[in-house]
Amino acid sequence: MKYCNKIKEGSERLFDLSKRDELLERKVRSQESKFYWFIWGLVTVFNKWLPVPLKGGIAYILKLFGAKIGKNVYISRTATVKNPFNLVVGSNSSINPEVFIDNLALVEIGKNVAIAPRVMIMTGSHYPFDPNFTTFAEPIIIEDSVWIGCNAVILPGVTIHKGAIVGAMSLVNKDVPQFAKVGGIPAKALYKKDEE
Ligand SMILES: CC(C)(COP(=O)(O)OP(=O)(O)OC[C@H]1O[C@@H](n2cnc3c(N)ncnc32)[C@H](O)[C@@H]1OP(=O)(O)O)[C@@H](O)C(=O)NCCC(=O)NCCS
Secondary structure, eight states, X not given: OHHHHHHHHSSOOSSOOTTHHHXXXXXXXXXXXXXXXXXXXXXXXXXXXXXXXXTTBTHHHHHHTTOEEOTTOEEOTTOEESOGGGEEEOTTOEEOTTOEXXXXXXXXXXXXXXXXXXXXXXXXXXXXXXXXXXXXXXXXEEOTTXXXXXXXEEXXXXXXXXXXXXXXXXXXXXXXXXXXXXXXXXXXXXXXXXXX
């Protein structure tokens, strides 16, 4: 429920995801077909040799594997996407080199979003002290016009609201309000010394 509410409050959504409530559950959402994983595994291994347009990068390949991607999106060849079918990216967004998207659950990225090199978007985690080390996953929502600086780490269940800026090297473990500028470990609001 928590995540459904976030979605309703969030900015305009780009794709008609009819099973949204299901997508936003706190669980690992996986594509079952072994064939899918075999082919996707091959693609990730041979990625470097596949013909990729300079403008869109691997966006078209991810689309073939089930990602929902808008117009004029750039996704670097060296970005890693675990599960393409758990990825939504809005128009004019860019995902730069060595970004790591561990999308065991949905990762929804809005329009006009810039994700700098080496950002880690981690939907998965484990219950601490659980003897079985059980995995869980929570969706991550990055709304329109967000800028995430290099090497930032975004933890499970976080929503970064419209127009926010996340500084380089930040650890984002809580939702970021719209048009906020945050940074640090854990990420907090950033002010200049002479600002109130
Ligand atoms: C977040 C950022 C945009 C802030 O820029 P800014 O508005 O000019 O803010 P300032 O540089 O004036 O900093 C304001 C305060 O926040 C601190 N700060 C800035 N960036 C920070 C960060 N990433 N983490 C922690 N603190 C940060 C500053 O030290 C300053 O605090 P102080 O006055 O106590 O020293 C910038 O520092 C940043 O991280 N840019 C990302 C660069 C990047 O990843 N580029 C890739 C290209 S896509």
